[in-house]
Amino acid sequence: MMKEEKGKYKYGMVIDLDKCSGCGTCMVACASENNVSVRADESDKERSITWMQLFKITNGKPFPDTEVSYFPRPCMHCHHHTPCVSVCPATATRIDYNTGIVSQIYTRCIGCRYCQAACPYHARYFNWWDGYGLAKPFSKGLERALSPEVSVRMRGVVEKCSFCHHRLMSAKSKAYAEGRREIREDEYIPACAEACPTQAITFGDLNNPRHKVSQLIKSPRAFRLLERLGTEPKVYYLSSKSWVRKMADNYLPNQFQQVTKAMT
Amino acid sequence: MDSPLISEDVKRCSAWKFFFWSLPWLALLAYGGVSAFLCLFMGLNQTNMSNIFAFALWIVFDLSVIALGAGAFFTGFLTYIIGRTELKDIINAAVIVGFICYSGAVAMLGIDLGQPLRAWFIFWHANVHSMLTEVSFCITAYLGVLTIEYLPLILENRKASEVRDFRLFGHNLHHIMAVFAATGTFLSFFHQGSLGGMFGVLFARPFASRWEFYIWPTTFFLFILSSVAAGPSFTILCSKLAELFTRKKLVPDNVVQLLAKISGWLLAVYMVLKIADTLAWVYGIVPKAGLTFMDFYRQGPYGVWLVGAEIIVFGIIPAIILLTPKARQSSGLLILGCLMNCAGIVLNRFIFVVVTLAIPVMPFDRFWSYLPTWQEWGVALTIIGYGFLLFSASYRYLPVFPKEKELNPAIYS
Numbered sequence: 001m002m003k004e005e006k007g008k009y010k011y012g013m014v015i016d017l018d019k020c021s022g023c024g025t026c027m028v029a030c031a032s033e034n035n036v037s038v039r040a041d042e043s044d045k046e047r048s049i050t051w052m053q054l055f056k057i058t059n060g061k062p063f064p065d066t067e068v069s070y071f072p073r074p075c076m077h078c079h080h081h082t083p084c085v086s087v088c089p090a091t092a093t094r095i096d097y098n099t100g101i102v103s104q105i106y107t108r109c110i111g112c113r114y115c116q117a118a119c120p121y122h123a124r125y126f127n128w129w130d131g132y133g134l135a136k137p138f139s140k141g142l143e144r145a146l147s148p149e150v151s152v153r154m155r156g157v158v159e160k161c162s163f164c165h166h167r168l169m170s171a172k173s174k175a176y177a178e179g180r181r182e183i184r185e186d187e188y189i190p191a192c193a194e195a196c197p198t199q200a201i202t203f204g205d206l207n208n209p210r211h212k213v214s215q216l217i218k219s220p221r222a223f224r225l226l227e228r229l230g231t232e233p234k235v236y237y238l239s240s241k242s243w244v245r246k247m248a249d250n251y252l253p254n255q256f257q258q259v260t261k262a263m264t
Numbered sequence: 265m266d267s268p269l270i271s272e273d274v275k276r277c278s279a280w281k282f283f284f285w286s287l288p289w290l291a292l293l294a295y296g297g298v299s300a301f302l303c304l305f306m307g308l309n310q311t312n313m314s315n316i317f318a319f320a321l322w323i324v325f326d327l328s329v330i331a332l333g334a335g336a337f338f339t340g341f342l343t344y345i346i347g348r349t350e351l352k353d354i355i356n357a358a359v360i361v362g363f364i365c366y367s368g369a370v371a372m373l374g375i376d377l378g379q380p381l382r383a384w385f386i387f388w389h390a391n392v393h394s395m396l397t398e399v400s401f402c403i404t405a406y407l408g409v410l411t412i413e414y415l416p417l418i419l420e421n422r423k424a425s426e427v428r429d430f431r432l433f434g435h436n437l438h439h440i441m442a443v444f445a446a447t448g449t450f451l452s453f454f455h456q457g458s459l460g461g462m463f464g465v466l467f468a469r470p471f472a473s474r475w476e477f478y479i480w481p482t483t484f485f486l487f488i489l490s491s492v493a494a495g496p497s498f499t500i501l502c503s504k505l506a507e508l509f510t511r512k513k514l515v516p517d518n519v520v521q522l523l524a525k526i527s528g529w530l531l532a533v534y535m536v537l538k539i540a541d542t543l544a545w546v547y548g549i550v551p552k553a554g555l556t557f558m559d560f561y562r563q564g565p566y567g568v569w570l571v572g573a574e575i576i577v578f579g580i581i582p583a584i585i586l587l588t589p590k591a592r593q594s595s596g597l598l599i600l601g602c603l604m605n606c607a608g609i610v611l612n613r614f615i616f617v618v619v620t621l622a623i624p625v626m627p628f629d630r631f632w633s634y635l636p637t638w639q640e641w642g643v644a645l646t647i648i649g650y651g652f653l654l655f656s657a658s659y660r661y662l663p664v665f666p667k668e669k670e671l672n673p674a675i676y677s
Contacts, residue, residue: 086391
């Protein structure tokens, strides 16, 4: 069993599903920011790479009672016994307890895909093909759209959401240059949170009581995905609809009411 | 043509006949070679694996052949450590089958990796918390042990033994074989167990997750037990197959009966523990995750029949056959019992690999299906061609079955 350390920072995300319109801007912003590889035909969704993925859910009721909601799903950056980190044989994925961020070391990944088997959120993606921009004659100029901040991935390795870790690095460098020891709350925000047109995504340090995220997670509307498995995700969701909250985890008959009662 | 390589004591078919016998297996090898080349050159997009089915046909094959190859270490353990010397009549066959299974599995794993050239990173950047690290270390070391166990047999070849140093080296290796048998047993216990542990530790996948005893989930112990239960059965099947094709009796009946009895007992013990483990899972792990037993068996073709097939049809029934002296003395029932035992272990590995990944954990996630491509089948089936070739070449050129002459007086009179 890996030791869980208490770090200074614990970055996390809160996604307000009541505000999410399912527009998909977060997915596009994420893919663009992180040089996520694309192919001419992306119809095979089992092999598409979407660090941030939008799941559509409905309450299953017929019209006119039908209700729809969306689950934007980045990597959960599980804090307890991170399932993918503990299984990686080559230490190619690590959790930094000082930031809480689960990272992927592309040049060390051997492509065994055990981490994908361990992750119940399907947050990990394998590069089934060569990435664009790697082989120039075939890249058709796509390499000009690449961000210089994020390394492209080679074929045969696993990748996933990094909470835009490079943005943390930039913010820290800027703070250092300005003679500050700490970065401000608004200085480090992942691309998805920045791009969301309804401001449904909030990001910050869960350890810092002044940060908005640490206040939001105390809301009775707050819950996490598959919380009962004990992975301690650092991505929280907010919803006022109980059917949405119920959809986030597995419950035995009548168990959901008991769990919700115990929480409130 | 190749007669100088064949021992003068035994009778073997003509070189031409052997060549034609090898052709279909060579064709299978060529098919696998093309498939492997495509997977290595073009990438794993040649398969039907996906981000959902990260493990698929190859891992099922790997886990199955490694379990079936357990006959090598277990027969070695019984022969050299427990002292059942009569098993020396089958140990060579067991070692060759083990070598085929392990070397085939390692080669297949090399193709299964997204970055095969980085395979050594497992040793260099080893994560001691990962069951897969333990598997990699033990399998690599054990393949070395199997090579050492195979070596004296190769050095006993007519031409090789003409070289004095080879003969002496082989002879000396024979004397210290108990050391390697013990090492092999130790390594095998750990990697067979860790292969089970790999799935039992997936605590975020309630279908595979199991209780942990210290650091080992129950699947760790169940995989060891099921592999030693099925391994001897597979050794029996291979020797029976060799007898069928050579039209000779190669292994004494008492040896086969002893192995079958041991296989039956171990299978029976495994079944008791497997049932206990399944109950503990159904009433412990499953409700804790907010699920019921039947929730897992509503997806696609994976119905509750899987449990019945694994435990009753391919578990309890072969155990009864192998444990009933009258049944196992009948050649047909013995083969049926061994076949069902081996099928049971393959089904068990399939369930842990494919069904675990097929069942979604998030309630709003959907079920995905998977069928292997011809390239995946090519790489997987090659191991069969390779196995037939290596086993028949060993039978032709090496003294695999020490009792061959004694058991076939009609041919060698």
